[in-house]
Amino acid sequence: MKHMIRQLLQETPYNVHMIVKDLRTDETFICERPDAVFSSASLIKVPILLAVLHHVQSNQGSLHQVLTITPEDWVDFSGISEQQLVSTTIYELLVWMIITSDNTATNVLINYIGMDALNRYFREIGLTHTILQRKMMDFERLANGVDNVTTTRDMAHIFTHIYRQDLLMPSFSALAIDILSRQRVHDLLRRYLVDDVRIAHKTGGLDAVDHDVGIVYGDSKDYLIGVFVTEVTNNQDARQLIGRISKVVYEYLVQQKGALT
Template sequence: MECAIQRMLEEAPYNVHLFIKDPNTNHYFIQEKLHAVFSSASLIKVPILLGVLRYLERYHQDVHQEIRIAPEEWVDYSVISEQRIERSTIYELLVWMIITSDNAATNVLIDFIGMEFLNHYFRQIGLRQTKLQRKMMDFEKLERGIDNLTSANDMAHLFSRIYQQDLLPKQFSKLTIDILSRQRVHESLKRYLVDDVKMAHKTGGLETVEHDVGIVYNGSNDYLIGVFITEVTNNEYAKQLIGRISKSAYEHLVKRKG
């Protein structure tokens, strides 16, 4: 596996950060550019999911409570906006934020608990390079170089703790995995897997980045995988590269042990 993936990295026209990790032993099967910081794109929505649930736990609030969505929060590429929804439960917003990467839902949740709370929570759970600095679709800030950031190391740490279910109360830990497992965007890590694989994951993409990270469940052979590609000029090619790396890992860690 290592040799095959290293060849892919050597031939890749882009900058590739990645990890493949055993969540039970914390052993890295392979790692590349773990500590380099890059634009998180929609990966930032995973720690936001956890941060919102932590906020509800701390202040004894109900995940099914309704909150208002102002029409000015509607943005493009959002099922919330498509439906012109003006009230929604926090639960529904969390689900849409992850499974369709809904930007309107994300922005409403950021406003609900605040960037300061979220960034403090990120640091509290050990994310050293993950920072929320702008809302989704805020291209004005993005043009000024103000972006949301993370690293492969932070994502490896985050998904390890999601897997271990040690960040939140049991019901919220299970809810986190349930929502991530209902992901509807499967153009990268699952791209070339023919088996019906259970994967709790999240994608992220902008014009110059393409990411996918998550947990692959397969009984005793569970593993974590994250592939993060920067300096992208062809997003479709980048998704294909993530798919090839993912297939190589799956065939080595699952098929050969099966």
Template sequence: MNEIIQQFIENSSYKIHTVVQDYETDEVLVHIRADEVFSSASVIKVPILIAILHHLQQKGGDLQQVLTIASENVVEFSVITEQQQTSATLYELLTWMIITSDNTATNECIDFLGMDEFNRYFKEIGLSNTVVQRKMMDFERQQLGLDNETSARDMQHLFKLIYEGKLLEPKWNDIAIDILCRQRSQDSLKRYLLEPVKMAHKTGGLDTVDHDVGIVYTDGTAYFIGVFITEVTNNEKAKQEIGLISKMVYEHVVNKGGKDLNAVVNVMIANLHDKADVLSELVDEALYGMPVEVLEDVDDKWVRIRTFYRYEGFTLKENLDLNSETLTAWNADANDVVIESFADVLTAPKIQSAKIMTLTRGAFIQVVEEAGIEKGWSKVQLVSGECGYVRSDWVQNRVKVYTTTEDLFRQQVVQTALRYLGTPYRWGGKSPLGIDCSGLCSMAYMLNGAYIYRDAKIIDGFPLREITLEQMKRGDLIFFPGHVAMYIGDDHYIHSSLGGNEVNVNSLNPHEENYREDLATTITGVASLF
């Protein structure tokens, strides 16, 4: 895990500090630049919260006491300022300070104890690099070199104490965690997490820094993650990088190859229908080796499933392997994918040998080591445990989460889409045997480590965001009524079109021979991963 994150960080144009700790095993999974000190931005508000709650616990204070808002504390980026409040309870101040990062509330909280008392308490609990030296929006002190600072290691230490309840009595600790779990800024650590995740965390950002840090609670376990980015020139891109690191960590710690995925596709293509009926609409295709979650045992033939990319449908039980022992090993070890249109799995590493089965592009497979194997061939293991051989050039390591730069991702996703040129149109399809418009786009993204909604829609909880047509770049998606295409540059787009009968390229330029007026004049939106 540490090596994967390190590779991602090396590709970043920013300076990233990060620590990840699995609370179930107590293992520190990632520690990169953990002890370097940096501007804390608004994550300083977490130790401020804990210090005040500790003070109230020790002194018998009241969270409902009302404080008058001092005029010198009124600053921008504040709900209190917007509402022109002149007073608030201490509980309100603490809550707004965390959940909306309210700067006026924070300034009042700093006055409540004073900087010296905060810094004394920080040292007392072992935060050796954390210090508060200015109020929010006090850029004069910042220019004098007096900034609020911390380190990834300090945040790791603080949140571990919060998680274990070692700083506050249960009543007060529960209040702290409750407030942190109500954080409203969800565009960093939670950005690419599809599942509803409980997270006690705090974001922080300035023009040149972006942070998000906290505890991720999952079924039966929890982990700490802190990602702190400095030397930032584009805040939106920095938040994306935090989200990508978070996604990689989540997949490693929580899913561990598939937490809720309790079946795996054992046929070349498993049809997903909208009803438990082979004559009903084909809505999707799950490809060989893909793990799925069985949601409902419908009858002796049918189950309702959810794919690992969160699409649901009905499929025949015969399309799935439901053996729990098989699943555990497969989900952990099937780390390769077929990239050729079709790949025959043969009984021996020579073209004259018998065929075991054929796989399509996108099928998951497990490459296993074999000494002395003939050059150009790879030994692979199937879901059943049977082994065979495929051409080495036809498989590659699965990209579970993309770690490339934006420019490289755009280039690769377009190249992947172009590999489907000429593929026949098939409603609900997503293999070289036949593919529809959203199947083409979702497969191109999936094969490069990004998971968008499978249908021609922009759905909350998935990573695409709407942009303007003028902002569109290669790899972005163009939406039409009931249709989607991928922009590939120079006014051209690739799509699987029922009207064109196959995957082809058309133009938005009316002067081009492959211009399609019916599409160019009915664009409903454009979306980007970036």
């Protein structure tokens, strides 16, 4: 497995940050560029998901609380905007934010919690380099060099805790995994997998980055895989690379084809 992945990494012109870890034993098989900071794209929505659930839990609130959405909140790449919704529940916003990476839903939730409070929660749960600095689709701030960032180590950290279900009360921990497992973007980690495997994951992409990270649940092994590609010039090539790496890992760790070396 390691040899085949090294070969894929040597052949690509892009920078690849990645992690593969057995979540049952905590053994790390592969870890590339763990502390290099990169643009998170929509990966930032995972800690936002946990932060919102934590906020509702801490304040004994309800996921059925209705939040107001103004037309000014509507942005592109959003089913909320397509429907021209002017209100919906926290629960629905969380679901759309993850499963279709809805940008309007994300921005409404950022308004609900506050950017400072979100970043404070990120630090409280041990994310050392994950920072929310702009809303979704705020290309003016992005053009000025202000972006949302993370690292491989931070993404491994947060998904390990999601797997262990030790950040939130049991019902909210289970809900976070359920929502991540309903992901509708399947052209990266799942791209070349023929088995009907359960993956609780989140994708992220911009013109120069493509990411996918999550938990793969197998009969004999549950593992964490995150592949983060930066300095991308062709998104389709980057997504195919993520798919190839994912297939190699799956075949060795789940289907147990070949050796790890």
